[in-house]
Amino acid sequence: MSKRFYHLFTIFIFLLPLAVFSQTKQFQEVNYKMIDGKWHMFSDSDSRSFPIVDKTISLKFDSTISENEKANFEVEHNLIFVRKALTGWHDYKISENREVFTTAEQLLNSSLVAKLEIPTIGYYTLTPNDTDYNNQWYLNQANGINVNIENAWDTTTGNNSVTVAVLDSGTDWFHQDLGLGTDSYENIFLNPGEDAWSNPADPTTGNGIDDDGNGLIDDWKGWNFDDNYNDARQGLGGNTFFHGTHVAGIVSAKTNNNEGVAGVAGGFNSEGVKILTCAVGISGPNGAILDDAILYAAEIGARVIQLSLSVGSSSAIDDAIDMAHDVFGVVVINASGNGSSSSGVSYPASHNKVLAVGATTQTDSRANFSNHGANLFISAPGVGIWSTQLNSQYGSSDGTSFAAPIVSGVVGLMLSVNPGLTPVEVKQILQNTAQKVGGYNYNWNGSDPGHSRELGYGRVDAFLAVQAASSGSCTINNITTANISPCDNNGTPTDPTDDNFSVDVVVSFTDAPTTGTLDLTGDGTASVPVSGLTSPHTFIGVIMSADGGPINVTATFSDDATCTFTNTNAGKAPTSCSTPPPSCTVTNITTANISPCDNNGTPTDPTDDNFSVDVIVTFANAPTTGTLDLTGDGTASAPVSGLTSPHTFTGIIMSADGGPINITATFSDETSCTFTNTNAGTAPTSCGTLGVNDTQLSNLFTLSPNPATNRISITLNQADLSNSRITMYNLLGQKLRDITMKNVSDITVDIENLSSGLYYIKLEDNGISETQKLLIE
Template sequence: MKQMLINSAFADQVIVNATLNIVYIKPSLHRDSLNLRNMQHNWLLACLSLFASCACAANDVLFNFAGKSFYNEQHVLMLKAGDQLPAYEVNTSVITVKPRVNSLRNQLNGFYQQNGFQVLRTAATGFMDLQLSGANDYQSELLKLANSGLFAVVEPTSFGRYTFIPNDTQYSNQWHLPQVSAPAAWDLNAGVASVVVAVLDSGTDFNHEDLAAGPDAFDSIWRNPGEDAWADPTDPTTGNGIDDDNNGYIDDWIGYNFDQDTNDGSGLFDHGTGVAGVVAAKTNNKLGVAGVAGGNNSAGVAVMIGNIGSFAPNGAVLDDAILYAAENGARIIQLSLTIIQSAAIDAAINAAYINHGVLVVNAAGNSATPTVDYPASHVNVMAVGASNQFDGRVSTSQYGPNLEIAAPGVDILTTTIGSAYVSMTGTSFSAPMTSGVAALVLSRNPMLTHVQVREILRNSADKVGGYDYDYDVDFPGRSLEFGYGRLNAHAALLLSDSYQTLSGAIFLDGFEGDVIFKNGYD
């Protein structure tokens, strides 16, 4: 019932629109203004109370049966088998039963005839589908069958859904997405634009066909809500030349180039465009590839662009980029780089993580050493290693006690400059996969803290590869090769449903001080 008509003495018509949360009132012409105001006030309260009761009822459990909960969702009867499981539409015309072995055929036939049930089909296993007459409500029919004593099993039937397989033309070449159970995760949530992932890298081609708005009319690029739009959305030189939001950066409508101190976040090196595509290439848009959190033929999570150096990460501006992302609404900061340890970068990471509640994710490195590079080694950064198609460690992937999780990092098909696509290898592409799943978790449950998201990713990871996940009694469930395991998107989203309260805890896993003295993107 989207609208309810209410008769009143003061108005010709009162309409409560429960879909839009609006109460419409058309006053009667013969009422004086004072009485009208008083009566309007009382009736409006009554209408709002009625609306509130209707809104609550839409989500309340109507009844429980055989371990399943039934409730109303926009006038459709739905059922769930558990709090962490998805809801399904009930097939209200059919109930499945299995007669008891001692139930006689004539008893069953008499019962069916008396109650208007019709046997649609009988399986070799003894289960039967009964067509309901429609004369009674669904709950009554369930109870009638259950209380008859004739059946060993009485269960509702439902309409399921096919696991979401996107129509992106090159999806079949993206082995990594099924490996981390992304299609099953997309059945629960494919990403929402309110979750912002800052990709601080070599720049991103914001005009790429699978990132920018095209015929599908949606994109994966963050827009600064405080900054005036460019006159030409594809040309950063067409801004108004004003720092509209007073954040210290002029015309930063889609992010900023910190290395060149301009508002053009694109770059000459395709590393950043590839990383952005892993996170949020538009999904199910009949084009290119699918991102982990690229939506479902609609906007997925938003990529905030931060160019920190086209060919090498500039340590002098990395801290500025981290702070910019944290202060401008990013929930996740995605890094795929190594650099020498810096007090300024440490301070920026700590500010983002502790003060702004931002999850910081970084690639572990590709030097095959038994320690992860900086800044992945920082206590407030989630270090990600690379796995292969057989759930083994990629030989070049760095590992060790600071590694938290692994994700696919071989032949990852993603976006590249010029609306093209390329396969890339390295922990650089394992990290954005993890950032993308973190974004899915926040899309499904936006009230989670960064600490909780980090914990969910760890606790939902698959313990694959045959590694010793209990080598350290202080960190049970953690291995040197894969950390807490290989990323699992579907398990992470299911686990996120059980996190209901905010937590201020901070992970203190220990800090690995060894640093590989090299600068570069992994």
């Protein structure tokens, strides 16, 4: 035969007394675990489990036993003889009502038995004969850093009932390792609703009729959406790009056909997963038609849509992805992008119903170009990926574009063994079975355990994913909540941290293990034995914290830790019902008992003129420690102990500058509790330059006429006054004029629109000042 098969049928046999555990049994120091109602043996040298042969015991009698003793032994223990080997080993069936491990222990204790073993069902080890297979390190690297595909192939190599749509630059459907070539079969999807082209290699030889009524004529081998015709291999001008062909070969190049490369789901010298070819832009993806291609693939029956592209975000594409996922049950997979970004993946990989795939290296570390972050889902090899290229050639390329189709191929294998899987179930299995490689932090997010920023949930493991997807494998499908109670003020009325609520948590599952417990963790905890458990199961009255946030809960079967599911938004918790202590507020600052100006020193110098004022601060819910402090035009402080509102600071000294009183009150131990009044009253004007009878004592400037009616002149009396500021106030301290006299000695000021009364004119220049009264008639 030309096929190169390597078959290894493994039967592992062990001895020694039996120890019984709640989740496992141990025989000859080898662990056995119950999976889906059947006992499996776990080998230390192999990642797989081996189911035991049902109700079967193999034993070898003591060499001194007679035929009569053996016959009596078989009757005594109700053993049904099956066969005897030349080496003296006997295979027996035991009765249906007997437990195999208990029976094995009883038989082993007999002096007539020299050896006893419990046989297992093993696997064939399969290696394909594709000529470039050794170049595909991501499938077979000897150090074990690969996607574990050969073990997965022992279960399935891909079923032609599963279709993966490759939406890319076009796919060379004529490639010998994808299309017919020299083989009698191909892995290119052929639309059953369209008549075949009379020449399978010529798209122009169709019948010119839209046979399936989908609006596309002769789309027998997919569709070119960019050029709107039926050759998804190339553009109208004959232009091509290798990208889509490289992607398609990774998913489903024909395997074990003695040619080129092996696809992840390419069959085994027979049809594997089918590739639906959809060209969405030869030189680059066209976002305007991507939504149409997604819906076409979904409607024609694709179970997986493979995208290795990025476009600008689009509501039309969002809607198409939602419909493909929610209505048609399609798994949508997209490369994370090659921008080295740590802040997240590109679009549409960032869509919440798309599985974003990053790239790893031959050492199971993140490829340095791979976009990553909180929304990266999973990773796969993306460096040195050998696959099909144009014109029946082969080559190697790097990029997340070539990591994503590895995951698409793995999903094709999963659906081959269990076509009933939903997109949510596929996502959960991939998440649960990914390998936590690279030494990264897979617990950086407490609400999303098992996730790393660098590789998502880890590097895909094809064997574990296919094993978990096999019919009968335990799956938790969903977690919902019901009967959310109001918040219960559980302790301190003003402390929200002890406020709880109760909620019913509903867990839906299939094929639960027969032993152990179903456990809830996360925002609430609970546990129930699986014995007699039916789906859905409702955990009644689970206590959680009333923090107002989304309910995050995880359900896991204790005896099958890979059977787990997390819902980070299973409902909304009620907000805290505690009444927090009222916050401190300062509501007002007023003044009273403003004293006249006090000529505090130099009669002709207004800068030392002060006045005193009472400052009244009104507040509520003051802190119990610290002080109440005044700052601004005047300063003071009072301990809060025994302080009542309003509090009056008596006799606060301020400068008699004739302006508005600006004052701030602040509690020292709660600085956010503060209030400022920029006009809490009007300071008296300086009395330093005016006599008892208001006689002008000025020597800085002359004000004339005074009294005045329409305008006044201000003349500087000193030559060194070169940059003077003139301000004018009314009796309320409101500023009416603000004039700068720079390098001039006199100015005229219009006062025609001012009411009759008393005003103040203040001059400031280089640290000196003088205020004079002005009477307007």
